[in-house]
Amino acid sequence: MPEHSASTFLAGAGTNTWTLWLNIMATGAAVALLLLLSVFTLALYLYRDREAPAALQFALANLCATVYIAGDLTSRIDAVTGDLDAVMTPYRVALSAVMMGLAALICMHRVLRRRHEPRWRLAAIYLGGALLASVLWVDHPALIIASNRPTIEGSQVFADYGAAGAPFFVLCMVAFSYTNWRMVRRARRTGGTLAWWLTVIGFVLVFLTGVHDTLREMGVELLPLSALTPGFVAFQVAALAAMVIHYSRTLSERTETDHQLRHLADKATRDPLSGLFNRAFLESHLDGLGPHARGGLLFIDLDHFKVVNDRFGHTRGDALLRAVAQRIDHTMRDGDIACRWGGDEFVVFLADANPDAADSIARRLLEAFESIPAGDSEDLRIGASMGFAELTDDDWRRTLRRADQALYQAKDRGRGVVAIAS
Ligand SMILES: Nc1nc2c(ncn2[C@@H]2O[C@H](COP(=O)(O)OP(=O)(O)OP(=O)(O)O)[C@@H](O)[C@H]2O)c(=O)[nH]1
Missing domain, CATH: 1.20.1070 (Rhopdopsin 7-helix transmembrane proteins)
Structure with a gap:
């Protein structure tokens, strides 16, 4: 071509x-x-x-x-x-x-x-x-x-x-x-x-x-x-x-x-009433802490909460539990973990806190609880007793027992105070 x-x-x-x-x-x-x-x-x-x-x-x-x-x-x-x-x-x-x-x-x-x-x-x-x-x-x-x-x-x-x-x-x-x-x-x-x-x-x-x-x-x-x-x-x-x-x-x-998935994961770790972490989450967090973890456990129990339920009903009791949880949440520092342990009991892991720091956090919490609005019943006031123990034991469960014993001392002292475990 x-x-x-x-x-x-x-x-x-x-x-x-x-x-x-x-x-x-x-x-x-x-x-x-x-x-x-x-x-x-x-x-x-x-x-x-x-x-x-x-x-x-x-x-x-x-x-x-x-x-x-x-x-x-x-x-x-x-x-x-x-x-x-x-x-x-x-x-x-x-x-x-x-x-x-x-x-x-x-x-x-x-x-x-x-x-x-x-x-x-x-x-x-x-x-x-x-x-x-x-x-x-x-x-x-x-x-x-x-x-x-x-x-x-x-x-x-x-x-x-x-x-x-x-x-x-x-x-x-x-x-x-x-x-x-x-x-x-x-x-x-x-x-x-x-x-x-x-x-x-x-x-x-x-x-x-x-x-x-x-x-x-x-x-x-x-x-x-x-x-x-x-x-x-x-x-x-x-x-x-x-x-x-x-x-x-x-x-x-x-x-x-x-x-x-996040919603489901959240549901599995949160207490539905208070919105704080649940007991299982805190337990697994404490299990995961190494032997050299610093800080302590603050056990909080509301005073005479049964009276609230009896006088004003469970709905009002629930609202008070939510208000308490919100005050705890706002008072915590980064790294602290607050959970509703059950009923009217709360446990807070205070990271890096010694007894002095825990004492001042507990006082701030007591002050915060005082600000919970009484609503239509002026005589409705909520207080709490607290016990703190520093993480010095091999097992955090023993520390929690010490915090619980300190809490009972606080109740014995007339409630509304914090006791530090020795
Ligand atoms: N509204 C409400 N009440 C609850 C809930 N869980 C437990 N309670 C009530 O909380 C009350 C706890 O009362 P107790 O542990 O006997 O103690 P208290 O009345 O706070 O008295 P002290 O601890 O001795 O000061 C009980 O009446 C429970 O029925 C809840 O989810 N909602």
């Missing part, structure tokens, strides 16, 4: 200046998308996210699409510069990228369908794609007529794709259509209506450009440019948007689940 006829043929495939510019811009957009996706995928892997395998397949499909666009662009620039000997290499690169892109799309589809797709199965799909792509690199006239340019003269169908071009192109379109059809169906179930429309539009765009390019290869020009490149980029943008939507939905579902 004379050089000028190959050049004319390729020129029909979109080598005027503004088509080239469109290609260059599309390549830039695809590269930018690829970079974004790489960062996104890397972040998913670093956080060991279960969406990472799907994102990786998508990033690979995007990489192949970018390689395709870049290869296509290079071959057109070669055609413009008249360097026809160099045309075949970017063509082969571009077509190999299509094969690998299809493999990546099929793998993504499988990963989306079954979260734990065995890696060897995905590897087999990539190997199949790589084997098919390698056929394009066999530089034998019987297989690739394009490398033997004179023999393609007169044959305008897929001329630049070589002898394997027609079956290859049909195979690609069938595989592409099948994969996309399955993905479109899946998109509706997993991604909702918007993701479905985005996928459909992307698919239709690429499919129409495929038809357009096929007709162009047959000599029927519908548009004055190769529509495949912008179609590919539009598809990538649509697919990326669908992926972002899918992922943001997954994230919000996950946030909701985290919230519920």
Whole structure:
């Protein structure tokens, strides 16, 4: 085939200046998308996210699409510069990228369908794609007529794709259509209506450009440019948007689940009436303290609380317990842990507190209890007795017993005071 006829043929495939510019811009957009996706995928892997395998397949499909666009662009620039000997290499690169892109799309589809797709199965799909792509690199006239340019003269169908071009192109379109059809169906179930429309539009765009390019290869020009490149980029943008939507939905579902889990964990460690920690939580915290832990335990028991219940009822008693818990909570320092031990008893772990510090905290608590509003009954006042023991025993339970004994001493002394265990 004379050089000028190959050049004319390729020129029909979109080598005027503004088509080239469109290609260059599309390549830039695809590269930018690829970079974004790489960062996104890397972040998913670093956080060991279960969406990472799907994102990786998508990033690979995007990489192949970018390689395709870049290869296509290079071959057109070669055609413009008249360097026809160099045309075949970017063509082969571009077509190999299509094969690998299809493999990546099929793998993504499988990963989306079954979260734990065995890696060897995905590897087999990539190997199949790589084997098919390698056929394009066999530089034998019987297989690739394009490398033997004179023999393609007169044959305008897929001329630049070589002898394997027609079956290859049909195979690609069938595989592409099948994969996309399955993905479109899946998109509706997993991604909702918007993701479905985005996928459909992307698919239709690429499919129409495929038809357009096929007709162009047959000599029927519908548009004055190769529509495949912008179609590919539009598809990538649509697919990326669908992926972002899918992922943001997954994230919000996950946030909701985290919230519920935190709520459940909170419920398991909190006393429902007072909102303070429960006894089980304090016990496990004290169990976890090392032998050199410093501080002590303050045992608090309300004075004559039974009278409150008897005179004003349990609802009023509950409200008083809540008010006491709130005062305890506000008086505690960072690192202290207050729990409702049971009934009208509270135990506070005072971190790093010696008897003097505990005494001043206890007095502040007694003052705080005095501020609890009496409500409509002026004679309703709540006081408390307290016992403190420093953590000097091997076992915190013994310390708690000492604090309890000190509390009884406080009760014996007439209530409303704090006693320190010796
Ligand atoms: N409202 C209410 N009362 C409770 C709750 N748990 C225990 N009580 C009551 O708290 C009271 C505790 O009373 P006692 O331990 O006998 O002691 P007290 O009346 O405070 O007297 P002293 O401790 O000797 O000063 C009992 O009447 C229990 O029924 C609760 O969750 N809500």
